[in-house]
Amino acid sequence: MTESSSHTATTPIETPPSPTLSKRAGRAAFVGTLLEYYDFSLYASAASVVFAGVFFSGSSAFLGTLQAVGTFAVGFLVRPVGGVILGSLGDRFGRKKILVLTLVLMGAATMLVGLLPGYSRIGWLAPVLLVLLRIVQGIGASAEYGGATLVAVEFSSQRRRGLLGSLPGMGAALGGVLGTGALLAVSTALPKDVFLDWGWRIPFLLSGLILAYGLWLRRSLPETPEFRRIEQADATAKSPVRDVIRRQPGALVAVLVMTIGQTGIGYFYLVFMGTFGANQLELDRTAILVGLIAAQLANAALIPLFGGLSDRVGRKPVIAFxxxxxxxxxxxxxxxxxxxxxxxxxxxxLALGNGVGVGAIFGPMGAYVTELFDTEHAYSGLGLGREAGNAIGAAAVPVVAVPLAFDGTTVWLSLLLCGIALLGLVAAVLSGSPSRTDDVHSRDRVHIAV
Incomplete structure (x- = not known):
C-alpha cells in the first residue's frame, strides 16, 4: 500500500526557535525520559533480583521469575490505551500540559512502589497493589517518550533533528543506568537480608528528586512552535486518533512494527537477560546488575552518535543497520x-547487544517517527503506533523468552531475537523516508510503502 500525506498549509510562526530555547526543550525532553526509564529500569532490575522473593514468596524459581517479569509486562500492556488517550489530548490541547501530567504519574507511582509492603506483611494484596502501581506507571509512560520526542524535534532546526530527537532516547538509556546503578549501590552497601527487607526501596523513593527537577523544567517551557502554528490557524484536530488512522495507516503500521523490533530487542537484553544470568548462568546479583549497567551505558553513549549520523546519511540506513x-x-x-x-x-x-544494535535503531527513531506524521495528529500517531508496538515487543518478548530459557538449549532464544530483529528490518526497509526540507516549520510530502 502506498500512502501520501502533506501537512496542512497554515501560517508559519514568524521566526524559528532560538538556539537557547531549543536547548531548553532538549533538556526538558531528556529529563522526562530520564525519569521514565529510571523508573522502568529500576523496576526491571528489581523484578530480576528482588520482587520474586518480596512480592511472590513461596513460588518456585520458575514461577516466581515468571510472575515478577509478568508484572513488568503489565506496564506495557496498558500503554496503548494511555498512549491513545493522552496522545489525543496532546494533539488537541498542547504537548506541554500532557508532558507535565506524564511526569507526575510516573514519579508518584514509582515512589509508592518504594512504600509498598511485601507479601509477608499483607499477603495477596501486595502483588495486587504492585500491579496497580505498575499500571499507573504504564499510563504515565505511554505518552512520555512520544511527547518528549515531539518537543525536542519541533523545537529543533532541520539539520539537527536527528541529534536532538535522540535526546529522549539518550535520557532513557541514562535513566536506566541510574535506576540499575542505584539498586546496585544499595545492594552492595547493605547486607543481603537488609537489602531484601527494606534497602531496595531507597532507589524508588529517590525518584522524587528527578521528578521535582523535571517539573521545574517543563512548567517553564512554552508550547512548541509547530503546535502553536496549527493552533493559531485553528487547524488542531478535533478527532486526531480517527484522523491518523484514516489518513496515515501506513505510517502507523511502520511505526508499530519497527517499535516491536526495537523494544523487543532492548528489553530482551535489559529484562530477560537479567533472569537468564541468574538462573541459567548462575551469576550473582552484583554481576547481573553490572551487566545491565554496561548495556545501558553503551546504549547512552551510542544513541546520540547514531542520531547525529542520521542527519548526515539519512534515518533509514542507520535504523536498517x-x-x-x-x-x-x-x-x-x-x-x-x-x-x-x-x-x-x-x-x-549485553553492552554490544543493547549498545550497538539498539543504539543504532533508537538514535534516529525519534526524528524518523515524528517526521512520518502530520503535526495535527503526530502525538496520537506516536501514542498509538509506538505504544501498541511497546505492548507487543517489550511486554511479550521477555515473558516468551523465560520458558524458552528453561528448555535446555539457547537455539530458541537466538531464533526469537533474530526473528524480531528481521521483523523490524522489513518494516524499516518498506517504510518510506520523510522528505527533507530547509525549514523546520514546513514539510513536503511523505510516502510510506507498506
Whole structure:
C-alpha cells in the first residue's frame, strides 16, 4: 500500500526557535525520559533480583521469575490505551500540559512502589497493589517518550533533528543506568537480608528528586512552535486518533512494527537477560546488575552518535543497520555465552547487544517517527503506533523468552531475537523516508510503502 500525506498549509510562526530555547526543550525532553526509564529500569532490575522473593514468596524459581517479569509486562500492556488517550489530548490541547501530567504519574507511582509492603506483611494484596502501581506507571509512560520526542524535534532546526530527537532516547538509556546503578549501590552497601527487607526501596523513593527537577523544567517551557502554528490557524484536530488512522495507516503500521523490533530487542537484553544470568548462568546479583549497567551505558553513549549520523546519511540506513546487526548478533551472543558463561562475557554481550544494535535503531527513531506524521495528529500517531508496538515487543518478548530459557538449549532464544530483529528490518526497509526540507516549520510530502 502506498500512502501520501502533506501537512496542512497554515501560517508559519514568524521566526524559528532560538538556539537557547531549543536547548531548553532538549533538556526538558531528556529529563522526562530520564525519569521514565529510571523508573522502568529500576523496576526491571528489581523484578530480576528482588520482587520474586518480596512480592511472590513461596513460588518456585520458575514461577516466581515468571510472575515478577509478568508484572513488568503489565506496564506495557496498558500503554496503548494511555498512549491513545493522552496522545489525543496532546494533539488537541498542547504537548506541554500532557508532558507535565506524564511526569507526575510516573514519579508518584514509582515512589509508592518504594512504600509498598511485601507479601509477608499483607499477603495477596501486595502483588495486587504492585500491579496497580505498575499500571499507573504504564499510563504515565505511554505518552512520555512520544511527547518528549515531539518537543525536542519541533523545537529543533532541520539539520539537527536527528541529534536532538535522540535526546529522549539518550535520557532513557541514562535513566536506566541510574535506576540499575542505584539498586546496585544499595545492594552492595547493605547486607543481603537488609537489602531484601527494606534497602531496595531507597532507589524508588529517590525518584522524587528527578521528578521535582523535571517539573521545574517543563512548567517553564512554552508550547512548541509547530503546535502553536496549527493552533493559531485553528487547524488542531478535533478527532486526531480517527484522523491518523484514516489518513496515515501506513505510517502507523511502520511505526508499530519497527517499535516491536526495537523494544523487543532492548528489553530482551535489559529484562530477560537479567533472569537468564541468574538462573541459567548462575551469576550473582552484583554481576547481573553490572551487566545491565554496561548495556545501558553503551546504549547512552551510542544513541546520540547514531542520531547525529542520521542527519548526515539519512534515518533509514542507520535504523536498517541496527536491525541487521541485531539479527546476526543474536547467534553470536548465545554461542559466546555457551562457550564461556563468565561474568565478563555476560557484560560484553549485553553492552554490544543493547549498545550497538539498539543504539543504532533508537538514535534516529525519534526524528524518523515524528517526521512520518502530520503535526495535527503526530502525538496520537506516536501514542498509538509506538505504544501498541511497546505492548507487543517489550511486554511479550521477555515473558516468551523465560520458558524458552528453561528448555535446555539457547537455539530458541537466538531464533526469537533474530526473528524480531528481521521483523523490524522489513518494516524499516518498506517504510518510506520523510522528505527533507530547509525549514523546520514546513514539510513536503511523505510516502510510506507498506
Amino acid at each position: 541496527g536491525f541487521s546487526y541485531s539479527a546476526i548478533f543474536a547467534w553470536v551472543a548465545f554461542s559466546a555465552l555457551t562457550n564461556s558463561n563468565s561474568a565478563t562475557m555476560f557484560w560484553v554481550i
